Amino acid sequence: MLGSAEPEEAVSLMDAALRSGRLDRLDVARAAAAGRPGCRRAEPWWSRADGRSESALETRARLVLVDGGLLPEQLQWLVRDESGVPVARVDLAYPSRRVAVEADGVRFHVGAGGNRGASGVAWTRDGVDPVFRDRRRQNALARLDWKIVRVTWFDVVDQPLEVIANVRGALSSRPA
Incomplete structure (x- = not known):
């Protein structure tokens, strides 16, 4: 699933899963995804997830700022x-x-x-x-x-x- 997604979409999904409580530990999901198609490509996305984002728009705004060297405090x-x-x-x-x-x-x-x-x-x-x-x-x-x-x-x-x-x-x- 993550292998076919764009980074912003994948991180938005991770953020939503964390926020909703459906996923409480990214390391477990990351381990489950290991070896699956697209896993290598998705590797850098895991560290970008943050369950405090309340919408895909907030996630995308955060990612834009991080990419611009402006990590929100x-x-x-x-x-x-x-x-x-x-x-x-x-x-x-x-x-x-x-x-x-x-x-x-x-x-x-x-x-x-x-x-x-x-x-x-x-x-x-x-x-x-x-x-x-x-x-x-x-x-x-x-x-x-x-x-x-x-x-x-x-x-x-x-x-x-x-x-x-x-x-x-x-x-x-x-x-x-």
Whole structure:
């Protein structure tokens, strides 16, 4: 299976299996795959798996950044305000520089599981449009002097060099 997949697809599958609990140890799966067709080609992919990624988009964004020499310091990082109150959990983070990368997926932002009101806005079960929720979070992060780089599927698949440049630019504009 992994031998025929592209690296990004294979790592996304590994991440999903780890996150869901269907796979708790990569070394066991890796040993089971040994000797199978495509095993050698897939060898470098095992070390790239991380069950903290919550979507294929987050995995692909992380892989783009790693390939660009920008390994995120944290995944699913909880940002707290000065009083220790949680403000946001960001997808990919460089806390030492206060830079967050947010992977904006269509399914979440179009209101998966939500309803559309008369205005055409997607409302989730908690009654808040995901786009509005993201804007509130982004404003809260900005108050704490965090810089946010937003990426989409199109960005990471069709414009990875731009993603790398945007994150590199955000990191270079922040004191270490």
